[in-house]
Amino acid sequence: MSRSLLLTPGDPAGVGPEIACRLASVRPELLLVADPGLLERNLERLGLDCKVLECDPEDDSVHEPGSIRCWPVELARIETPGRVDPANAGYVLDCLGRAADACLDGRAAGLVTGPLHKGVINQAGIPFSGHTEFLAERAGVERVVMMLVAGRFRVALATTHLPLREVPDAIQADSLRRTLRILDHDLRFRFAIERPRIAVLGLNPHAGEGGYLGREEIEVIEPVLEAERQAGLDLIGPLPADTAMVPERVREFDAVLAMYHDQGLPVLKYAGFGQAVNVTLGLPFLRTSVDHGTALDIAGKNRADAGSLLAAVDLAMQLQSNAP
Numbered sequence: 044m045s046r047s048l049l050l051t052p053g054d055p056a057g058v059g060p061e062i063a064c065r066l067a068s069v070r071p072e073l074l075l076v077a078d079p080g081l082l083e084r085n086l087e088r089l090g091l092d093c094k095v096l097e098c099d100p101e102d103d104s105v106h107e108p109g110s111i112r113c114w115p116v117e118l119a120r121i122e123t124p125g126r127v128d129p130a131n132a133g134y135v136l137d138c139l140g141r142a143a144d145a146c147l148d149g150r151a152a153g154l155v156t157g158p159l160h161k162g163v164i165n166q167a168g169i170p171f172s173g174h175t176e177f178l179a180e181r182a183g184v185e186r187v188v189m190m191l192v193a194g195r196f197r198v199a200l201a202t203t204h205l206p207l208r209e210v211p212d213a214i215q216a217d218s219l220r221r222t223l224r225i226l227d228h229d230l231r232f233r234f235a236i237e238r239p240r241i242a243v244l245g246l247n248p249h250a251g252e253g254g255y256l257g258r259e260e261i262e263v264i265e266p267v268l269e270a271e272r273q274a275g276l277d278l279i280g281p282l283p284a285d286t287a288m289v290p291e292r293v294r295e296f297d298a299v300l301a302m303y304h305d306q307g308l309p310v311l312k313y314a315g316f317g318q319a320v321n322v323t324l325g326l327p328f329l330r331t332s333v334d335h336g337t338a339l340d341i342a343g344k345n346r347a348d349a350g351s352l353l354a355a356v357d358l359a360m361q362l363q364s365n366a367p
């Protein structure tokens with residue numbers, strides 16, 4: 044049997060465990076990193092007649108029909124669907140940390156993550172911004188890039204989970220240059236795009252309107268784009284963000300680089316919510332994730348759509364087969 048694709052279901056009170064169970068029951072390549080009892084309770088709620096088989100990434104036992112495979116990690120407290128509990132924050136990060144380590148040392152083929160709740164982890168006293176930042180730190184990588192993918196529409200971010208007030212100061216020449224290099228590299232070598240055409244958005248309305256609505260485009264973004272074009276990257280911009288992603292135009296690009304989270308992601312999610320995938324570029328291993336959060340309002344009600352998780356698993360398999 045080939046190395047497993049690990050799946051961390053995320054917060055035990057969210058929709059992650061139920062969509063993970065639904066998918067793992069039909070996708071034998073998945074090894075869930077989770078509490079076995081949590082999975083059994085979800086299988087029962089879903090009415091799925093499926094056993095939970097405990098194993099670890101080194102275990103090459105063949106998947107048994109009618110079962111899901113679980114690398115066990117113990118919950119601190121039994122979950123209540125829809126109600127996040129700070130007592131389980133350590134469990135969520137333990138699942139993620141173990142999975143990342145198994146990818147880093149080659150025991151696993153890659154990682155697909157379900158949704159966790161950033162707020163409750165901080166509430167537990169653990170500073171936490173997101174999977175992206177956590178995995179970068181665990182891997183010892185200074186810079187990674189978050190990119191969401193909906194079919195051929197791809198939106199990457201120059202900054203990730205930052206208060207809006209801090210965004211302009213975070214857009215510096217060196218970080219922007221490194222973001223562009225990672226994006227270009229991973230589009231070529233993970234996504235097999237020969238010469239990626241990347242549209243870069245401005246930060247200010249109308250990309251600064253020639254300096255009358257902000258100077259970041261003139262002082263930071265344009266000089267970086269010019270230097271990177273000289274280095275061989277195919278870059279367009281800085282473009283006004285309000286018109287760069289209209290459907291006819293966005294088809295010309297292999298990816299759009301937005302300057303901040305809520306500049307790029309609402310457009311991508313409007314186009315593909317429920318089917319889109321979050322990919323971390325620049326990591327030494329493959330990581331994809333769902334496009335949605337914990338959806339506490341519908342957790343435990345068997346109403347969650349597993350479309351984005353399925354797309355995340357499929358994309359991980361595709362990227363794995365593209366690897367040189």
Ligand SMILES: NC(=O)C1=CN([C@@H]2O[C@H](COP(=O)(O)OP(=O)(O)OC[C@H]3O[C@@H](n4cnc5c(N)ncnc54)[C@H](O)[C@@H]3O)[C@@H](O)[C@H]2O)C=CC1
Pocket residue numbers: 053058156157158159160161162174332333334335336337338339340341346347348349
């Ligand atoms: N990959 C991850 O770990 C992500 C985690 N989050 C976290 O999730 C928490 C809640 O975030 P929200 O902004 O409320 O977004 P959310 O995505 O959890 O919910 C927004 C709306 O979409 C619906 N929805 C979400 N996923 C669905 C699914 N699979 N099927 C059907 N309907 C679905 C929800 O019911 C809700 O009405 C936050 O703590 C946030 O940080 C948010 C995005 C990604």
Ligand SMILES: NCC(=O)COP(=O)(O)O
Pocket residue numbers: 172173174175176308321332
């Ligand atoms: N909006 C995307 C998001 O919040 C997911 O972030 P991450 O947990 O994958 O870093």
